[in-house]
Amino acid sequence: MKNPIYFILTLLLLVSCSNNDDGRLGNPNIPNFAFDTGTLINISLPQYSVLQFPGNYIILDQYGVNGVVLYSSGTTFSAFELSDPNHQLNTCSLLTVAGVIATCNCDDGNSYNILNGAQQEGTSGQYGLVPYAVEVSGTIIRVFNN
Numbered sequence: 001m002k003n004p005i006y007f008i009l010t011l012l013l014l015v016s017c018s019n020n021d022d023g024r025l026g027n028p029n030i031p032n033f034a035f036d037t038g039t040l041i042n043i044s045l046p047q048y049s050v051l052q053f054p055g056n057y058i059i060l061d062q063y064g065v066n067g068v069v070l071y072s073s074g075t076t077f078s079a080f081e082l083s084d085p086n087h088q089l090n091t092c093s094l095l096t097v098a099g100v101i102a103t104c105n106c107d108d109g110n111s112y113n114i115l116n117g118a119q120q121e122g123t124s125g126q127y128g129l130v131p132y133a134v135e136v137s138g139t140i141i142r143v144f145n146n
Helices: 004-016 044-050
Strands: 057-060 068-072 076-081 096-098 101-104 109-115 131-137 139-145
Touching: 044 057, 044 068, 068 139
Parallel strands: none
Antiparallel strands: 057 068, 068 076, 076 131, 096 101, 101 109, 131 139
C-alpha cells in the first residue's frame, strides 16, 4: 500500500458506519405494522373539529397497536402510539392522556409528552413514544405508518 494514512482513514470510515440510517434503536416492545387513516379525519366534521384549535387532541383507538393520539399544536400535528414504549404489551401498558401528558397504568407510571414523544422526568426505560407520520391537505389529516 502506497499511503497507510488513506488505508487507516478508510478503515475508520467503515468502522464508524452503521446499518441503522436514522441512528435510533428499534423498539422491541411495539410491533411495527402498516395502517393508514386515509381521508377519515376531516377537521371540518364535528367529531374532529377540536383539532382546529391548539392544545386539543383526539384518540384514534382503531389504529396503531393500542390506539393513536393525534395532537394539534395550532400550526402542526403530532401522532404517537398509545402503548408505553418501555413495556412489553400488556393491560397496564395502554397510555392514558391528560393534557399533553400520556401516562401508563403500570406500577412505574411512565409518562411522555404527546407534543414530541419525549419521556418525562422519572420515566424508566430508553424509548420515547413511537411516532406516526402525519400529512395535512386542507382540512384532511392523514395519519399513517407504512
